[in-house]
Amino acid sequence: MHGEGSIASAGVDERLYAVDELTRVEGEGSLRLRVRDGEVIEARLRIFEAPRYFERIVVGRTPDEVIDIVARICGICPIAYQLTAVHAFEALFGVQVDPSVRALRRLLYCGEWIESHALHVYLLHAPDFLGLSSAIELARLDRSLVERGLRLKKIGNEILSVVGGRPIHPVSLRVGGLWHAPRRPALAKLRDDLDEAVEIAQQTVAMVAAFEAPEFAARRLLVSLRHPTDYPMDEGRLVSSDGLDLPATAWEQAFREEQVEGTSALHARTREGEAYLLGPTARIALAGERLHPLARAALDATGQEAELATNVFRSILARAVELVQATVEARELLDAYEAPRHAAIPWRPVAGTAAWATEAPRGLLFHRYNVDEDGIVRSARIVPPTSQNQAAIEADLARFAPSVLDLPQAEATRRFEQLIRSYDPCISCAAHFLDVTVEPVG
Amino acid sequence: MATTTLRPRVGVVKLTSCDGCQLTILDLEDELLALTERFDIVDFPEATSDRSAGPYDILLVEGSISDPDQVERIHDLRARTRLLVVIGACATAGGIQAMRNWGSVDDWASSVYPDPSLLRVLDRVTPVSDHVKVDAELRGCPISPDHLREFLTALLVGRRPQLPDEAVCLECKRRGYPCVIVAGGLSCLGPVTRSGCGALCPAFGRGCYGCFGPREQPNVVALTGRFEADGLTRAEAGRRFAGFTAWAEPFRAAIPEDGPARPIRAASRGASHAR
Numbered sequence: 001m002h003g004e005g006s007i008a009s010a011g012v013d014e015r016l017y018a019v020d021e022l023t024r025v026e027g028e029g030s031l032r033l034r035v036r037d038g039e040v041i042e043a044r045l046r047i048f049e050a051p052r053y054f055e056r057i058v059v060g061r062t063p064d065e066v067i068d069i070v071a072r073i074c075g076i077c078p079i080a081y082q083l084t085a086v087h088a089f090e091a092l093f094g095v096q097v098d099p100s101v102r103a104l105r106r107l108l109y110c111g112e113w114i115e116s117h118a119l120h121v122y123l124l125h126a127p128d129f130l131g132l133s134s135a136i137e138l139a140r141l142d143r144s145l146v147e148r149g150l151r152l153k154k155i156g157n158e159i160l161s162v163v164g165g166r167p168i169h170p171v172s173l174r175v176g177g178l179w180h181a182p183r184r185p186a187l188a189k190l191r192d193d194l195d196e197a198v199e200i201a202q203q204t205v206a207m208v209a210a211f212e213a214p215e216f217a218a219r220r221l222l223v224s225l226r227h228p229t230d231y232p233m234d235e236g237r238l239v240s241s242d243g244l245d246l247p248a249t250a251w252e253q254a255f256r257e258e259q260v261e262g263t264s265a266l267h268a269r270t271r272e273g274e275a276y277l278l279g280p281t282a283r284i285a286l287a288g289e290r291l292h293p294l295a296r297a298a299l300d301a302t303g304q305e306a307e308l309a310t311n312v313f314r315s316i317l318a319r320a321v322e323l324v325q326a327t328v329e330a331r332e333l334l335d336a337y338e339a340p341r342h343a344a345i346p347w348r349p350v351a352g353t354a355a356w357a358t359e360a361p362r363g364l365l366f367h368r369y370n371v372d373e374d375g376i377v378r379s380a381r382i383v384p385p386t387s388q389n390q391a392a393i394e395a396d397l398a399r400f401a402p403s404v405l406d407l408p409q410a411e412a413t414r415r416f417e418q419l420i421r422s423y424d425p426c427i428s429c430a431a432h433f434l435d436v437t438v439e440p441v442g
Numbered sequence: 443m444a445t446t447t448l449r450p451r452v453g454v455v456k457l458t459s460c461d462g463c464q465l466t467i468l469d470l471e472d473e474l475l476a477l478t479e480r481f482d483i484v485d486f487p488e489a490t491s492d493r494s495a496g497p498y499d500i501l502l503v504e505g506s507i508s509d510p511d512q513v514e515r516i517h518d519l520r521a522r523t524r525l526l527v528v529i530g531a532c533a534t535a536g537g538i539q540a541m542r543n544w545g546s547v548d549d550w551a552s553s554v555y556p557d558p559s560l561l562r563v564l565d566r567v568t569p570v571s572d573h574v575k576v577d578a579e580l581r582g583c584p585i586s587p588d589h590l591r592e593f594l595t596a597l598l599v600g601r602r603p604q605l606p607d608e609a610v611c612l613e614c615k616r617r618g619y620p621c622v623i624v625a626g627g628l629s630c631l632g633p634v635t636r637s638g639c640g641a642l643c644p645a646f647g648r649g650c651y652g653c654f655g656p657r658e659q660p661n662v663v664a665l666t667g668r669f670e671a672d673g674l675t676r677a678e679a680g681r682r683f684a685g686f687t688a689w690a691e692p693f694r695a696a697i698p699e700d701g702p703a704r705p706i707r708a709a710s711r712g713a714s715h716a717r
Contacts, residue, residue, distance in 0.1 A: 021487055021493075022487075023487045023488075023490065023491040023493070024487075024488070024489065024490070024491060025488070026461050026488060027456075027461060028456070028487075049458070050457070050458040050508045050509045050512065050563060051551075051554070051563065052458060052508075052538070052539040053539065053541075053542055053550050053551070053553075053554050055553070055554045056542070056550050056553045056554050057538060057539070057541045057542075059553075059703055059706075060701075060702065060703020060704045060705075060706060061702075061703065061704070062704075068651060068685070069538060072460050072462075072537070072538050072583070072686065073460060074460055074461070074462075075459075075460040075461040075462020075463070075464075075465045075584060076461060076462075076465060078462070119465075119468065123468060123489060124489075127491075133490055133491040133492045134489060134490030134491060134492060135489070135490075136475075136478045136483060136489070136490055137490075137492075139475050139478070143475065146475065147475070150471040150472075150474060150475075151471065153469075153471055154471040154472070157469060157471070165642045165643075165645070165646055166584075166639070166642060167469055168462040168465060168466065168469070168584040169462060169583060169584055169653075171642055171643050171646055171648065172646055174648075179643075179646040179647050179648045180645070180646040180647050372706055372707045373707060374704075374707060376704050376706055376707070378706050417491075428456075428459070428460055428461045
């Protein structure tokens with residue numbers, strides 16, 4: 001699948017590094033990098049998923065229908081989509097949910113972070129650092145390592161099952177609260193499992209800190225949510241490493257999406273046209289002091305926090321630290337949990353604009369719905385994390401390329417693919433909002 | 443470990459979808475490593491960088507057909523596959539993206555994309571079985587891990603998989619859940635929807651929304667009548683079927699002709715359309 005080629009004519013040395021279908025990422029994308037006389041002339045992460053038109057599907061639907069529909073944007077992070085939409089509608093309708101309901105929702109999000117990060121760290125990303133093609137191959141060399149990762153992933157999925165009904169496309173979230181709130185005894189087994197999960201997560205930090213990462217240092221604009229007391233997840237203000245500080249509902253004031261000639265993407269950039277990076281690395285850089293003391297201690301023990309901010313190959317460490325954060329927070333939420341008096345409270349629709357942003361496992365996710373006085377959606381905008389990261393990914397590919405041009409072509413191509421995987425791109429999420437070009441291949 | 447030569451060669455591919463059904467394979471955490479010993483996973487791009495273009499003894503296909511390349515691709519895959527298994531509501535019924543089948547593709551594209559002329563999509567979103575012969579299907583949005591486990595086990599031992607074709611109602615009764623239609627006055631698709639979820643939505647006190655699609659001989663007309671008797675208009679009763687398996691008959695026929703969307707009231711304040 002690794003296409004390559006050299007064209008040496010009229011004294012010009014042009015090389016093409018191409019991967020027709022990226023592997024160990026969610027969804028279908030390709031890589032294309034062209035170098036002429038040692039200079040990168042094209043660096044492209046192309047997305048060839050067919051569009052699904054979610055922003056149109058939700059038009060003419062009620063808020064609770066939207067909650068179920070947007071889950072289907074992504075099988076890996078459905079809670080991110082559901083919870084962002086729930087918050088958006090509740091903010092517009094003036095709904096204040098019970099603190100126990102907020103705790104259960106945050107517990108769901110912790111479950112999703114655990115499931116998604118464990119999947120990426122152990123099954124998709126770790127093989128890169130060990131020179132292997134898959135976790136299947138890794139399991140032949142170190143079965144217990146993969147089993148640990150699967151155990152952690154399973155505990156994340158158990159949280160989603162107990163609170164949400166099932167790990168993929170959970171059914172419990174609704175505007176005004178939850179369809180059902182579990183009683184304390186139903187959560188007892190989870191509580192025991194979470195002790196184990198915290199331990200595995202801590203081991204994961206130590207494991208990935210020992211991985212050797214390619215050298216790469218790039219300063220870039222980082223963007224995440226920031227909350228006065230909590231690690232950024234379901235609420236907070238929109239902040240950046242350049243000092244941006246806005247309500248999260250005002251994403252459209254600071255950023256824009258643009259169509260780029262010949263690419264398959266609507267790239268999101270700042271209003272000034274700058275690429276920016278979202279996700280675990282950005283969250284730790286911008287809100288690292290909100291980490292739980294156990295997650296903070298795990299990070300400090302690695303001595304790699306400074307490198308984490310500039311070397312995206314180290315993002316696996318950020319994900320591992322967030323595994324500690326999410327498992328510890330889930331455990332504390334369970335310990336403090338009292339079932340709410342009412343799982344949901346009634347609400348009345350209000351015409352206007354419903355907007356919100358949350359932190360999906362891969363980074364900031366923004367939703368905006370315009371609704372009429374019956375609460376029916378008139379138009380929508382959904383900006384997933386991967387389409388926001390895409391400009392930064394392509395810029396980093398171009399920046400990183402010169403350092404590996406002396407390597408054999410296949411090895412250099414492998415490094416490029418590893419770089420892309422470091423962003424944990426969710427192409428199936430992103431694609432539904434991107435247009436698909438018919439650029440001839442080759 | 444089973445001997446390598448006898449292991450069936452398995453591929454897992456996706457078309458238009460959310461990746462959730464193939465993720466269900468990776469969500470079999472307790473069995474995953476044993477499965478990779480019994481089956482030779484030769485192509486599964488989401489999970490491994492080792493690739494194979496076939497031939498496949500078994501190919502699991504996620505997603506619906508929505509562009510011309512996918513039509514070509516599924517024919518090509520079919521020719522290289524012994525047992526083609528479609529997994530999930532997108533592959534078996536078209537999925538949520540089939541909503542656009544009630545509208546015009548040009549209108550839909552221009553409502554989301556700045557330059558729809560760059561899009562290359564088919565007029566209709568369709569299930570895989572509209573294009574090639576399908577040997578087996580696992581339904582659901584997402585598929586059930588229990589069904590997947592049963593299906594793979596049956597393949598290994600060479601027997602027919604035992605997949606239920608009964609209404610969600612029967613699951614409800616077995617589990618002792620109160621009926622959300624009778625006791626809760628909710629509109630629930632349980633009487634006409636195939637089981638597989640464990641009656642999840644009724645367990646959470648809400649009506650079933652049809653993830654596993656219509657069961658054999660569902661009486662959709664009678665159920666729609668019941669929703670109307672409970673106070674829904676005919677159009678609203680029909681819209682209850684406009685979910686993740688809407689394009690499957692007879693759910694499709696129940697949906698109002700102008701589609702699943704409700705009419706939108708004239709704007710009373712200046713809500714803007716950004717694109």
